[in-house]
Amino acid sequence: MKELLTVFLCSTYSDLVQERAAVIQAVQRLKLQHDAMEFFGARPSRAIETCLKEVRGSDLLVVIVAHRYGSFIPDEKISYTEAEYREGHRLGKPCLVYFRDERVPVLPGNFETRAGGLRALRRFKDLLHSRHTVHPFKDAHDLALQVAVDIAEPLEALKSTASAAARHPQPDPEVRFRELWEEAMGTGLDPAELHARMRRAVSGLLVAEHRRPPRVLLSHAQADGEVVRAFGEGLRRQGVELWPEAARAASDDNIVEQISRGLEQADFVVFFMSSVSLSRRSTTIELNYAILHRLTSAGGARIVPVLLDDVAIPSVLNADSPCIDLRDGDVRRAVEVMMGTIRQSRDDG
Numbered sequence: 001m002k003e004l005l006t007v008f009l010c011s012t013y014s015d016l017v018q019e020r021a022a023v024i025q026a027v028q029r030l031k032l033q034h035d036a037m038e039f040f041g042a043r044p045s046r047a048i049e050t051c052l053k054e055v056r057g058s059d060l061l062v063v064i065v066a067h068r069y070g071s072f073i074p075d076e077k078i079s080y081t082e083a084e085y086r087e088g089h090r091l092g093k094p095c096l097v098y099f100r101d102e103r104v105p106v107l108p109g110n111f112e113t114r115a116g117g118l119r120a121l122r123r124f125k126d127l128l129h130s131r132h133t134v135h136p137f138k139d140a141h142d143l144a145l146q147v148a149v150d151i152a153e154p155l156e157a158l159k160s161t162a163s164a165a166a167r168h169p170q171p172d173p174e175v176r177f178r179e180l181w182e183e184a185m186g187t188g189l190d191p192a193e194l195h196a197r198m199r200r201a202v203s204g205l206l207v208a209e210h211r212r213p214p215r216v217l218l219s220h221a222q223a224d225g226e227v228v229r230a231f232g233e234g235l236r237r238q239g240v241e242l243w244p245e246a247a248r249a250a251s252d253d254n255i256v257e258q259i260s261r262g263l264e265q266a267d268f269v270v271f272f273m274s275s276v277s278l279s280r281r282s283t284t285i286e287l288n289y290a291i292l293h294r295l296t297s298a299g300g301a302r303i304v305p306v307l308l309d310d311v312a313i314p315s316v317l318n319a320d321s322p323c324i325d326l327r328d329g330d331v332r333r334a335v336e337v338m339m340g341t342i343r344q345s346r347d348d349g
Helices: 017-029 047-056 080-090 115-131 140-150 152-167 173-186 191-208 222-237 252-265 281-296 331-348
Strands: 006-011 033-035 060-065 095-100 134-137 215-219 268-273 302-307
Touching: 006 017, 006 047, 006 080, 017 060, 017 140, 047 080, 060 080, 060 115, 060 152, 080 095, 080 115, 095 115, 095 140, 134 140, 140 152, 215 222, 215 281, 222 268, 222 331, 268 281, 268 331, 302 331
Parallel strands: 006 033, 006 060, 060 095, 095 134, 215 268, 268 302
Antiparallel strands: none
């Protein structure tokens, strides 16, 4: 059992400096640990990765919302504050939520002025209202006092849960894993299929929790290499890992093995459809095998078709992901669409 429970402070910063300081002081008086952006320091990881890691290590979130939405995460549609809250809520951590009283006057600079920020702020507030009892506060002193009072109930529940866990320790994860494996094998499941499903589940979890970047395999004909390289470079700049393409082997003896290896590691297969790629045996084998893998391996890598020429798109691909139309040569827009597909897949997961 942890000797001290950790409270994570989740809010914008510049408009709530005094309020944050007052809450941190109140938490310290209660002899609890606290975590907040003021104490992160310099770290090698991305800012959002640091924030989410600290959220995962906390026991309770205090969420404070005023009249600003906060900084958007680069290439994302939500702020750091909302991402922190969503991660805490996803993990089932208790959340105490406070809104600044609308009747209290504030400085003009502390209001959200961006149109996108205003819409996001309203949506975020609606989400919090739908999930929690929201307490209004007038100033820093009022907020700190309210937090000190409200924190007692979840704190006691957390301590009781921790004490019960100490009295009834959980089984060793490794032992439990072996038991589950043996149980699954006892049902007659194919070991290779079971292994593939487990790898896919773990891979999806790592991407969803920002523990590794999404992996994309680019499938194309060599003749389309120039536009594919530009597309791949655009994805790299967005933090995507380009998984090595299945080699175009001259021998048919190992091409399926090489394709299978690439599909096992990739989260997405981007298939560039052109009159050339659809006429090449190696790329059509790769596409057909990707479709088969998708249908038979617990979902498999998600296939995203990219249209380069006026060719027909197989109906099975339309059902998996919307086609990205790159016939106009606008690689930048195509990359943005692909990043939207990646983000949507991660959020759905």
